[in-house]
Amino acid sequence: MGGIVNMSDTISSLKESIITYNRNLAREMATKAIGEGIEPNDILAGMTETIRKIGDDFGKGELFLPDLVGAASAMSEAISVVEAEIEKSGKEIEKIGTVVLGTVKGDIHDIGKTMVKTFLVAENFRVIDLGVDISSERFIEAIEKYNPEILALSALLTTTIAEQNRIIEVLKDKGIRDKVKVIIGGAATTQEFADEIGADGYEATAARAPRLCKTLLGKE
Amino acid sequence: MIRKKGITRNIRPLEILSEEQLESIHKNTLDVLENTGIRFESDKALKLFKENDCNVDMEKKIVRFPPWLVEECLRKCPSSFIVKGRGPRSDVRFGGNMSNFLPFPGKDTIDLETWEPRTPTRKEFYDTVKIMDALDTVHYTGSYVPWFGFKNTPAVMQMLEGDAANFRNSTMPLHCNYGNDCEVFAIRMAKALGAVNLGVVAISPPLTYQEDACISAFRNIEAGFPLYIQSGPTYGATSPVTTAGATVTNNAELMGGVVLAQLIKTGTGVLVSDFGFTQNMRSGYPVFGRIESSMHQVVFNQIWRRYKIPIGNHSTGVSNSKRIDYQCGYEKTISLMLSLLSGANEIGYHGCIYGELSFHPIQLILDDDVAATIGRFLQGVEVNDDTLAIDVINQVGPIPGTYLTEEHTRKWWKNEQFIPKSSDSLTYLEWMEANKKDCIEYAKDRMEKILQTHKPEPLSDSEEKAIEEILSEAREFYRKSGKISDKEWEACKEDVNSAGYPYY
Numbered sequence A: 001m002g003g004i005v006n007m008s009d010t011i012s013s014l015k016e017s018i019i020t021y022n023r024n025l026a027r028e029m030a031t032k033a034i035g036e037g038i039e040p041n042d043i044l045a046g047m048t049e050t051i052r053k054i055g056d057d058f059g060k061g062e063l064f065l066p067d068l069v070g071a072a073s074a075m076s077e078a079i080s081v082v083e084a085e086i087e088k089s090g091k092e093i094e095k096i097g098t099v100v101l102g103t104v105k106g107d108i109h110d111i112g113k114t115m116v117k118t119f120l121v122a123e124n125f126r127v128i129d130l131g132v133d134i135s136s137e138r139f140i141e142a143i144e145k146y147n148p149e150i151l152a153l154s155a156l157l158t159t160t161i162a163e164q165n166r167i168i169e170v171l172k173d174k175g176i177r178d179k180v181k182v183i184i185g186g187a188a189t190t191q192e193f194a195d196e197i198g199a200d201g202y203e204a205t206a207a208r209a210p211r212l213c214k215t216l217l218g219k220e
Numbered sequence B: 001m002i003r004k005k006g007i008t009r010n011i012r013p014l015e016i017l018s019e020e021q022l023e024s025i026h027k028n029t030l031d032v033l034e035n036t037g038i039r040f041e042s043d044k045a046l047k048l049f050k051e052n053d054c055n056v057d058m059e060k061k062i063v064r065f066p067p068w069l070v071e072e073c074l075r076k077c078p079s080s081f082i083v084k085g086r087g088p089r090s091d092v093r094f095g096g097n098m099s100n101f102l103p104f105p106g107k108d109t110i111d112l113e114t115w116e117p118r119t120p121t122r123k124e125f126y127d128t129v130k131i132m133d134a135l136d137t138v139h140y141t142g143s144y145v146p147w148f149g150f151k152n153t154p155a156v157m158q159m160l161e162g163d164a165a166n167f168r169n170s171t172m173p174l175h176c177n178y179g180n181d182c183e184v185f186a187i188r189m190a191k192a193l194g195a196v197n198l199g200v201v202a203i204s205p206p207l208t209y210q211e212d213a214c215i216s217a218f219r220n221i222e223a224g225f226p227l228y229i230q231s232g233p234t235y236g237a238t239s240p241v242t243t244a245g246a247t248v249t250n251n252a253e254l255m256g257g258v259v260l261a262q263l264i265k266t267g268t269g270v271l272v273s274d275f276g277f278t279q280n281m282r283s284g285y286p287v288f289g290r291i292e293s294s295m296h297q298v299v300f301n302q303i304w305r306r307y308k309i310p311i312g313n314h315s316t317g318v319s320n321s322k323r324i325d326y327q328c329g330y331e332k333t334i335s336l337m338l339s340l341l342s343g344a345n346e347i348g349y350h351g352c353i354y355g356e357l358s359f360h361p362i363q364l365i366l367d368d369d370v371a372a373t374i375g376r377f378l379q380g381v382e383v384n385d386d387t388l389a390i391d392v393i394n395q396v397g398p399i400p401g402t403y404l405t406e407e408h409t410r411k412w413w414k415n416e417q418f419i420p421k422s423s424d425s426l427t428y429l430e431w432m433e434a435n436k437k438d439c440i441e442y443a444k445d446r447m448e449k450i451l452q453t454h455k456p457e458p459l460s461d462s463e464e465k466a467i468e469e470i471l472s473e474a475r476e477f478y479r480k481s482g483k484i485s486d487k488e489w490e491a492c493k494e495d496v497n498s499a500g501y502p503y504y
């Protein structure tokens, strides 16, 4: 990742766009950086450095959720441009791992799930956020399409946590349970429930989700 | 059966918006409805909107509303309507200058030693309903009141078990929730008892009605019941963070529901309810009891009073404290005071401690005092010859005159003084002699007394049979459709077959 050393103006503008939560500028600068021939993985590394700093400041209590979510969402915007470029070149994306994330069917609670996404993006995970009220079929489709290491399921209702169980059963039926680690969370879930349904991991807060994922991937 | 009377507001309502501000919010709300629209995830609803001049995108499920239709539907809502519990004199009217209270549900009960939450038992649930029935300032009840279910109840049955407990141990009308088709059984229970529910429809902010919410609207209106439509944004997450902006999204959402209700059946009673809260910008969790909710509600009340549609306030019931303590007291009281002053007709209040997550009967009893205290304030001041007491003033004159000996004092003091039932009204000396008792201990005494002496009007044998039959039919239905797991089913069977079931 030597590229960051001779950091171009474009990269510093890109970093600036993340710090100022400017989605349009982020997209524009990412496109420009690619046009200038900067190595895509170096562009990603530059952004990661910035978001890490923002994450640290959030951890210290100097920044707040709108700052973190704003920065992560500007960064996601730039990432989609860069990733498309990497895919075109046939190279590998330098990511810790890919996570498919969603709130389960029958449940539309969105806030906690979006926070999980933010913290994962900030820690250099590639996150495919399917949204809320997601059926097992759609989770399976996404697993087939994106080949993630981790499937993250959120549920806030006592009536929908059973759906997390069901998804695990469907994975077994399809013979793909071993392909992904399943983690669960959301206010109605507990470690005990995670054990009961045979999930690979549970965390009570979004901030701890990256650590959990890294542990499961043996990357910590 | 004694009729419970709501609180009457005899003073002018608190208003904080100017006429221009009000007009600006109104106009912009109509613009959002016309341009961005509301998402309704129900084909049945979409079809109805389409047949009635709305611009409907069937694929994206977005409905855009012509402003004239919205205004027409606002006018078609009655300015007041009645719901009914079982038996005579159990009716409650929403609207005008009356305020009626619903206890605010919590997910768990709490342990008064450790303040930690835990799932309540069936007996605790039934006992607490009995206490609610005995309190003058609790006027109606709800599916998840006091708790979101109780031990050994399958998740999918929690709402119906709550409905049954409320019908059994109180005569009050029911604020009836929905989901997983529960409302079908709940409507049957109400019909079997001659009750009229307030059917709940909850919005999923921003700007969305889920399918089950739409179905609840159809089913309740078809049963002849009025609707309670609630919007509950988290400011900054599911609505704009500003009060003005959140009022626009909130009102747009509610107006979408108002139009749906009036299109299903013209003249349907609708109560619009506000349950918004601030977001903790570190954890992402809602913070309850913050002043922004009250600012929002006061504005909300001013606007909907102009539309002459009954108003509910629910942010009033919740604190962020985990204990029955000073913070819990001031957060709940400040917001209740502002809601009542600004004219809310329906208020979720009693019993809840930490935002929707905990409820305790002691808090319920303490809140009875707060509601009654503010109710006393809202009675206003009577000014007439008798209350001016000029004759008495002239007769008593300066010292050594005293009013204690006057007939006027004897006649009026009980009328003028409101005495809270659980507050410490003692002097230091008396207090030390009474083991330094505080309001929580007084509330405990009152709770025990109510449990010993209060006898809710019982159901007749045939009514009881009807309720139990509907419950067992529902249990079988959910068991067959796979919504009750083996483990839940075992626990439920044991509970239902235990001695003393259903504990009332």
Ligand code: B12
Pocket: A106, A107, A108, A109, A110, A111, A112, A113, A115, A116, A152, A153, A154, A155, A156, A157, A158, A159, A183, A184, A185, A186, A187, A188, A202, A203, A204, A205, A206, A207, A209, B105, B106, B107, B144, B148, B177, B178, B179, B202, B203, B204, B205, B206, B210, B232, B233, B234, B238, B283, B284, B285, B286, B355, B356, B357
């Ligand atoms: C906001 C809210 C809503 C909003 C949601 C808006 C939206 N777009 O998200 C609205 C109003 C729409 C709503 C609707 C309902 N709600 Co609601 N809602 C809440 C509320 C107040 C806050 C939830 C929230 O946002 N929390 C903040 C976030 C940050 O917390 P979180 O999601 O748990 O996430 C944290 C962690 O759990 C973790 N996490 C989350 N997901 C994941 C996933 C993984 C993999 C990991 C590792 C971690 C993780 O990270 C987050 C931060 O650290 C709670 C009550 C409360 N006080 O908590 C009720 C609550 C969750 N709702 C409840 C209910 C019953 C409902 C309704 C059924 C009510 C109704 N009939 O109208 C509907 C259901 C709609 C549906 N089908 O989903 C109940 C659930 C009770 C239960 N145990 O089943 C609660 C507890 C309230 C109550 N006591 O009644 N609700």
